[in-house]
Amino acid sequence: MxxxxxxxxxxxxxxxxxxxxxxxxxxxxxxxxxxxxxxxxxxxxxxxxxxxxxxxxxxxxxxxxxxxxxxxxxxxxxxxxxxxxxxxxxxxxxxxxxxxxxxxxxxxxxxxxxxxxxxxxxxxxxxxxxxxxxxxxxxxxxxxxxxxxxxxxxxxxxxxxxxxxxxxxxxxxxxxxxxxxTFKCKVRVVILIDLETHQIYTTKFTNIESFILDQLNTGISETVRELSKNPTGMEVITASDLQLVIVKNHPLVIGLIIGYSDSVVRSKLIAERLMKTASASIEIDQFDSRVLLKLMEKQWPLDIYKQIIRSEDNTK
Ligand SMILES: Nc1nc2c(ncn2[C@@H]2O[C@H](COP(=O)(O)OP(=O)(O)OP(=O)(O)O)[C@@H](O)[C@H]2O)c(=O)[nH]1
Ligand SMILES: [Mg+2]
Known part of the structure; x- marks a missing residue:
């Protein structure tokens, strides 16, 4: 040596x-x-x-x-x-x-x-x-x-x-x-909105207080309203001991709830990967919360709380 x-x-x-x-x-x-x-x-x-x-x-x-x-x-x-x-x-x-x-x-x-x-x-x-x-x-x-x-x-x-x-x-x-x-990012909730089909998919990996979900939904609604002005980008809102991350890439918008000390950059990567898979390989009409969950589990087995409290599909 x-x-x-x-x-x-x-x-x-x-x-x-x-x-x-x-x-x-x-x-x-x-x-x-x-x-x-x-x-x-x-x-x-x-x-x-x-x-x-x-x-x-x-x-x-x-x-x-x-x-x-x-x-x-x-x-x-x-x-x-x-x-x-x-x-x-x-x-x-x-x-x-x-x-x-x-x-x-x-x-x-x-x-x-x-x-x-x-x-x-x-x-x-x-x-x-x-x-x-x-x-x-x-x-x-x-x-x-x-x-x-x-x-x-x-x-x-x-x-x-x-x-x-x-x-x-x-x-x-x-x-x-x-x-x-530095890299940790435990995703609690994922909301995916497809503005073309007006579908909203929500997958919860753990219990979240409803006022936090409401804040995320409000944040997402504002983002969606302004989407024509700013079709791409991201926003981060701090709520209680959590962060609400909104990533947009027209026509898809993803909202994630992650921990306060979790890496925002990592959550953005997760959102981008989900968007790519959602728009590329899956017929969007087959894309429901179960598919979302599968994607999360397959690609980020360490990132999520796997306890699924409730999984719901809403159609606007
Ligand atoms: N095919 C295959 N065989 C493996 C693999 N890992 C271990 N083995 C075989 O499994 C047998 C047991 O492996 P060991 O490493 O001795 O097992 P151990 O857990 O240390 O067992 P103990 O010392 O008795 O507790 C050996 O014949 C290994 O060659 C593997 O990834 N694939
Ligand atoms: Mg041994």
């Missing part, structure tokens, strides 16, 4: 975090650790007890605690490691039929440490017998986990082929480095 490089690396601050990796036996935990260490697929044998490994990943040093997944280790070893973890990685073998057992292990474990961010990895998606991700989300009630205050990331991964693998670890690295707050 050149002396300059050495100086750069020396001067760079490396944060260290303890990452506890759990999941039923055979889920692929050690394979994941090996890929982090060696950037390739390495055959494993079952872990007897626990493996400790340290790996530098981007700006972070992960102290990995790779626990054996057999029942005896779940009972004996997991608890102590979970309570002191900076982050929890739960690995599921997507082709394993022991879904109920995995679900129980997942919920038991994450409740032992309510603060640690959770990276959920649905592994082995390269296998023909892998369950659909939607089913996994449903069976393990992962939407409920995502509604908690801590960050919960869901990723479909193959530790064998490397598919999505680095996305998952980028996510946890960003969360631990605090970058998440």
């Amino acid at each position: 050149s002396s300059i490089l050495r100086r750069i690396f020396k001067g760079e601050k490396v944060e260290k975090y303890e990452i506890t990796i759990i999941g039923l036996d055979g889920a692929g935990k050690t394979t994941i650790v090996n890929r982090l260490l060696r950037s390739e697929f390495v055959p494993t044998t079952r872990t007897l007890g626990v493996n400790y490994r340290t790996v530098r990943y981007r700006q972070i040093e992960f102290n990995l605690v790779d626990l054996g997944g057999q029942e005896i280790y779940r009972n004996l070893l997991w608890h102590d490691s979970l309570v002191k973890a900076s982050a929890i990685v739960f690995v599921l073998d997507s082709a394993d039929i022991r879904i109920a057992e995995a679900s129980e292990a997942f919920w038991d474990s994450i409740q032992k440490n309510e603060n640690a961010p959770v990276l959920f990895i649905a592994n082995k998606i390269d296998l023909a017998g892998a369950r659909a991700f939607d089913l996994i989300v449903q069976d393990l009630d992962l939407a409920r986990a995502q509604r908690s205050d801590r960050p919960v990331g869901l990723f479909r991964v193959s530790a064998k082929t490397g598919e999505n693998f680095y996305d998952a670890f980028d996510w946890i690295a960003d969360i631990l480095a605090g970058i998440e707050s």
Whole structure:
């Protein structure tokens, strides 16, 4: 290494975090650790007890605690490691039929440490017998986990082929480095208006007080009235502890309710992507709140509160 490089690396601050990796036996935990260490697929044998490994990943040093997944280790070893973890990685073998057992292990474990961010990895998606991700989300009630205050990331991964693998670890690295707050944007409500067909679609991902919705609707009505003057652009209104973001691109107008500290730029990106999909690939007369919801879930699984209180279609 050149002396300059050495100086750069020396001067760079490396944060260290303890990452506890759990999941039923055979889920692929050690394979994941090996890929982090060696950037390739390495055959494993079952872990007897626990493996400790340290790996530098981007700006972070992960102290990995790779626990054996057999029942005896779940009972004996997991608890102590979970309570002191900076982050929890739960690995599921997507082709394993022991879904109920995995679900129980997942919920038991994450409740032992309510603060640690959770990276959920649905592994082995390269296998023909892998369950659909939607089913996994449903069976393990992962939407409920995502509604908690801590960050919960869901990723479909193959530790064998490397598919999505680095996305998952980028996510946890960003969360631990605090970058998440810069990009975070939890969308509470989406209202899409198509001025050509006079359709209004509203999808709520969480409960919102009606006066806030009224403010958004008023803001949108004004925007719509002035649309001929200003056909594109965006507005942001602060209401209570939320922000109302209105993005327009004639003939579509989208209103989003996001958190007070959420990134407005990110919400604009979300709105623009929705508009593009709405006008390009979907017959607008088939575009209802369910389609809107699907789009949101597919493209921004981390951005939304998935609890759907009510979903309604209004036709003017
Ligand atoms: N096809 C496929 N096989 C995988 C993948 N990840 C792991 N495996 C295989 O699954 C088996 C179990 O993997 P391990 O990493 O040892 O599982 P583990 O979770 O560490 O298991 P325990 O140590 O017993 O808790 C091995 O044969 C791996 O090669 C994957 O993404 N795709
Ligand atoms: Mg192992």
